[in-house]
Amino acid sequence: MNKIMYFLRMRSVVLIIVLLALIAVGLCVKSSFLSILITMITYCIYALAYDLLLGYANQPSLGQSLFFGLGAYGMVLPIIYWHFGFWGSLGVALVVGAAGGLLVGFVAVRLTEAYHVIFTAVIASVMLLLANNYTPITGGSGGLSFQVAPFFSGWIKLTVYSIAANYFLVLAFGVAVFLLLTRLVSSPLGKVWVAIRENEQRVVSLGYNVYWYKLAAFVAASMLTALAGALYVISLRYVSADCFDFQWSVLPFVWVLIGGIGTLIGPIIGVVLFTLFQFYVSDWWSHYLILFGVLILVILRWAPQGIMGYYENIRTNKILKGGGEHAS
Amino acid sequence: MHGSLETLYFLLFDGFIWGLIIALIALGLSLIFGIMGIINMAHGDIFMIGGVLTVVLVARIGNLWPLLIIIPLIVGISALPVERWILRPYEGKPLTTMIATIGISFIIEEITLIFFGGAAHMVHEPTTFTVHLLGINYPGYNIIAGLVSMICILLLWSGLRLTKIGVYIRATIEEPEMADAIGINTGQIRSLTFAAGASLAAFGGVLAAPIHQVSYLMGQDVILFCFIVVIVGGLGNLMGTLVAAVFLSAVQEGLSLVFTPVNSNVIILLLMALILVIKPKGMFSS
Amino acid sequence: MLLDIKDIHVYYDKSYILRGVSLKIEKGEIGCLFGRNGAGKTTTLKTIMGLVNPRQGEIFYDGKDITGLRPYQRARGGIGFIPQDKLLFKKMTVYENLLTGSKGQNHGQTWDMVLELFPDLREKLSRKAGSLSGGQQQMLAIARALLINPDLLILDEPSIGLMPIMISSLAEVITKLNGVGITVLLVEEKIPFALRLAHRIYVMDVGKIVYQGMAGSIDENELLSHYLGVNQR
Numbered sequence: 001m002n003k004i005m006y007f008l009r010m011r012s013v014v015l016i017i018v019l020l021a022l023i024a025v026g027l028c029v030k031s032s033f034l035s036i037l038i039t040m041i042t043y044c045i046y047a048l049a050y051d052l053l054l055g056y057a058n059q060p061s062l063g064q065s066l067f068f069g070l071g072a073y074g075m076v077l078p079i080i081y082w083h084f085g086f087w088g089s090l091g092v093a094l095v096v097g098a099a100g101g102l103l104v105g106f107v108a109v110r111l112t113e114a115y116h117v118i119f120t121a122v123i124a125s126v127m128l129l130l131a132n133n134y135t136p137i138t139g140g141s142g143g144l145s146f147q148v149a150p151f152f153s154g155w156i157k158l159t160v161y162s163i164a165a166n167y168f169l170v171l172a173f174g175v176a177v178f179l180l181l182t183r184l185v186s187s188p189l190g191k192v193w194v195a196i197r198e199n200e201q202r203v204v205s206l207g208y209n210v211y212w213y214k215l216a217a218f219v220a221a222s223m224l225t226a227l228a229g230a231l232y233v234i235s236l237r238y239v240s241a242d243c244f245d246f247q248w249s250v251l252p253f254v255w256v257l258i259g260g261i262g263t264l265i266g267p268i269i270g271v272v273l274f275t276l277f278q279f280y281v282s283d284w285w286s287h288y289l290i291l292f293g294v295l296i297l298v299i300l301r302w303a304p305q306g307i308m309g310y311y312e313n314i315r316t317n318k319i320l321k322g323g324g325e326h327a328s
Numbered sequence: 329m330h331g332s333l334e335t336l337y338f339l340l341f342d343g344f345i346w347g348l349i350i351a352l353i354a355l356g357l358s359l360i361f362g363i364m365g366i367i368n369m370a371h372g373d374i375f376m377i378g379g380v381l382t383v384v385l386v387a388r389i390g391n392l393w394p395l396l397i398i399i400p401l402i403v404g405i406s407a408l409p410v411e412r413w414i415l416r417p418y419e420g421k422p423l424t425t426m427i428a429t430i431g432i433s434f435i436i437e438e439i440t441l442i443f444f445g446g447a448a449h450m451v452h453e454p455t456t457f458t459v460h461l462l463g464i465n466y467p468g469y470n471i472i473a474g475l476v477s478m479i480c481i482l483l484l485w486s487g488l489r490l491t492k493i494g495v496y497i498r499a500t501i502e503e504p505e506m507a508d509a510i511g512i513n514t515g516q517i518r519s520l521t522f523a524a525g526a527s528l529a530a531f532g533g534v535l536a537a538p539i540h541q542v543s544y545l546m547g548q549d550v551i552l553f554c555f556i557v558v559i560v561g562g563l564g565n566l567m568g569t570l571v572a573a574v575f576l577s578a579v580q581e582g583l584s585l586v587f588t589p590v591n592s593n594v595i596i597l598l599l600m601a602l603i604l605v606i607k608p609k610g611m612f613s614s
Numbered sequence: 615m616l617l618d619i620k621d622i623h624v625y626y627d628k629s630y631i632l633r634g635v636s637l638k639i640e641k642g643e644i645g646c647l648f649g650r651n652g653a654g655k656t657t658t659l660k661t662i663m664g665l666v667n668p669r670q671g672e673i674f675y676d677g678k679d680i681t682g683l684r685p686y687q688r689a690r691g692g693i694g695f696i697p698q699d700k701l702l703f704k705k706m707t708v709y710e711n712l713l714t715g716s717k718g719q720n721h722g723q724t725w726d727m728v729l730e731l732f733p734d735l736r737e738k739l740s741r742k743a744g745s746l747s748g749g750q751q752q753m754l755a756i757a758r759a760l761l762i763n764p765d766l767l768i769l770d771e772p773s774i775g776l777m778p779i780m781i782s783s784l785a786e787v788i789t790k791l792n793g794v795g796i797t798v799l800l801v802e803e804k805i806p807f808a809l810r811l812a813h814r815i816y817v818m819d820v821g822k823i824v825y826q827g828m829a830g831s832i833d834e835n836e837l838l839s840h841y842l843g844v845n846q847r
């Protein structure tokens with residue numbers, strides 16, 4: 001047990017160091033690197049939301065681009081049409097994301113895995129068609145650009161046109177989501193999700209209404225995905241129908257897969273590695289989708305548990321040996 | 329509006345013919361799921377390869393008809409190693425197979441883009457006659473395409489009913505473990521089914537080339553519609569898939585009289601959602 | 615020695631189910647395996663068929679190590695299996711079910727012999743297997759297994775849910791098959807029925823063989839009170 005406590009403490013120390021480093025980077029480093037970090041942190045929120053859904057509540061959605069796009073447009077349209085401020089439109093984006101999650105989840109949550117995957121993918125694809133079609137509202141694939149008025153957060157007046165301010169804004173949301181999820185997965189609600197993942201029948205027979213628990217996870221993930229979408233377009237000051245693209249449904253899976261499903265650190269590792277890959281390789285070769293495809297197949301074959309999976313295996317082996325316990 | 333009834337008939341008929349071609353693709357999708365538990369996201373791209381190869385080869389040999397045999401054969405044989413060496417370990421895991429086949433789909437589309445380019449092509453109809461039907465001159469090729477699809481579906485159906493391999497395939501769909509335990513080489517059956525499913529999609533691609541624009545992205549709309557079809561018809565339920573393909577395609581065409589194509593897609597989608605609310609395993613599940 | 619299982623250990627995920635099972639059946643014998651619910655009888659049979667793989671131990675069939683073979687290879691090698699559940703392809707006809715069992719020919723000698731053994735089935739060839747009565751389904755499963763010309767027939771609780779009259783005709787069939795040289799491994803709950811047939815008896819509990827002996831070495835009461843009774847443990 002001591003060893004486990006030791007590792008837990010180690011983990012918080014590492015996290016605090018990482019956070020301090022990120023703050024220091026924001027204060028010292030110049031723009032181009034910061035914008036990669038902004039992207040990464042936004043993706044981390046997205047990846048964590050997906051991990052909550054797949055890794056904890058065991059729902060293999062392949063239509064997350066729907067909520068990402070809803071968050072993006074939920075953020076932008078109020079700004080453009082009704083001149084909402086930052087917080088107002090962020091509120092709209094979250095509500096729209098959650099409402100979308102509720103509607104889709106209402107049908108999707110009771111489906112078996114195969115139907116669930118296809119259903120969510122189909123819904124998201126049709127949404128892409130719609131967004132591409134209703135160009136007067138969405139701007140289609142040409143997109144819309146917009147201005148974000150400076151806004152107050154606490155006492156400080158922020159403008160996203162300063163890259164450092166943009167960075168700290170996104171970082172704050174990233175940290176908040178991480179902490180929220182850390183609490184959530186160890187809460188009673190999170191325990192039920194894990195129990196559902198491990199053995200759904202058992203949870204049903206214990207008298208839980210599994211449907212509501214799963215729906216709750218679905219809605220929570222949709223809302224956080226919408227948050228990621230909103231932050232993404234705010235940092236770009238540009239939105240287009242491509243936010244609904246199918247790739248946005250595949251990416252979260254790939255992030256979580258690389259890092260390791262069902263852990264909170266795994267998705268972050270996955271995002272960092274994959275974003276670097278994407279950034280450099282897509283720069284170097286315009287047909288990088290081929291490599292993306294190959295990468296998916298390679299990861300599935302040789303590292304299906306992700307990097308955290310390997311780490312956990314090594315770690316549990318060490319703890320078991322160190323503690324002198326026997327595997328039974 | 330004068331003649332709108334004729335237009336409706338025409339559209340319904342057109343939808344029916346297109347539905348038969350869609351059925352070929354969707355049946356392959358459904359069969360592959362039924363036997364192997366693979367949700368094949370690259371299925372639309374196999375259809376696309378059928379179309380692209382048709383464009384390329386028609387320019388060479390100047391005739392469409394022999395391609396109906398050659399191309400499905402090539403595609404079916406190339407599908408074998410993909411199933412055996414890439415997909416086999418994930419069979420029975422819907423999400424994983426879906427992700428793996430998405431990877432394959434990216435690779436196929438990008439490679440086609442490199443060699444075939446991004447522009448859309450069209451193959452000339454091999455026949456020029458028209459049929460006077462319900463007050464409209466209907467292109468003869470479409471009717472031939474519909475008939476050929478129908479024959480193909482009938483052959484598939486009788487193959488599954490009347491041949492020994494067909495019995496093995498159905499046994500493997502129903503109880504894979506049991507089938508193995510009584511002496512059926514289910515690994516072989518899987519490979520065969522995957523190849524057959526891919527051939528069906530490629531066959532659909534050849535048939536559709538003179539009707540549908542051929543480009544490296546042509547699989548994407550089709551796969552979307554096919555997924556709606558197999559969900560409504562029931563995954564692995566071949567009869568349901570066939571009925572849903574023809575029915576939904578006709579409905580979609582009919583709707584296009586009043587709505588834009590995208591809006592009729594949305595209506596079809598809502599229909600699908602409604603069916604899933606009532607019957608979570610497809611329209612024809614018990 | 616037709617079947618020789620050497621110390622197999624089987625896990626379902628992390629749960630340790632078979633904890634070193636060894637079991638032998640001589641050519642021409644009827645072996646019976648008893649045990650409480652959940653003792654691991656079905657798991658043992660599935661391991662013989664290759665539907666479950668042991669983490670440790672070997673299975674020899676007719677002197678050859680078959681531990682690494684796929685189920686269909688074992689079936690074609692002469693092991694006929696009649697499982698406990700999912701007995702038949704219920705959506706397919708009786709004829710098609712039989713066809714899945716016969717490797718090549720749907721006429722031949724075996725085909726005729728089997729239909730002679732189960733005359734009931736001959737009239738129902740075009741019926742859906744799922745529409746047959748429990749007894750007929752059991753017979754169909756046996757018939758299908760016979761079509762691969764097995765040397766060893768493995769039956770997992772074939773008497774379950776059958777009426778007494780069907781049970782005695784089942785016993786008759788098993789005796790008849792054994793008479794023509796087919797070795798039988800039978801898992802049973804109905805002890806008197808099985809004891810009448812058995813040449814060799816095994817009892818297992820919690821994944822281990824706890825008793826073995828020849829017919830007559832133990833009687834029903836002893837078996838019940840020592841190994842299978844609810845008052846025990």
Ligand SMILES: Nc1ncnc2c1ncn2[C@@H]1O[C@H](COP(=O)(O)OP(=O)(O)OP(=O)(O)O)[C@@H](O)[C@H]1O
Pocket residue numbers: 626629631649650651652653654655656657658698
């Ligand atoms: N697929 C499985 N996954 C996990 N555990 C299983 C599985 N199948 C069986 N078990 C467990 O393995 C143990 C042995 O099961 P098995 O079916 O072999 O028993 P059995 O002796 O045939 O019992 P019965 O008389 O009920 O048929 C039981 O505790 C059962 O719960």
Ligand SMILES: [Mg+2]
Pocket residue numbers: 655656657698770
């Ligand atoms: Mg049993």
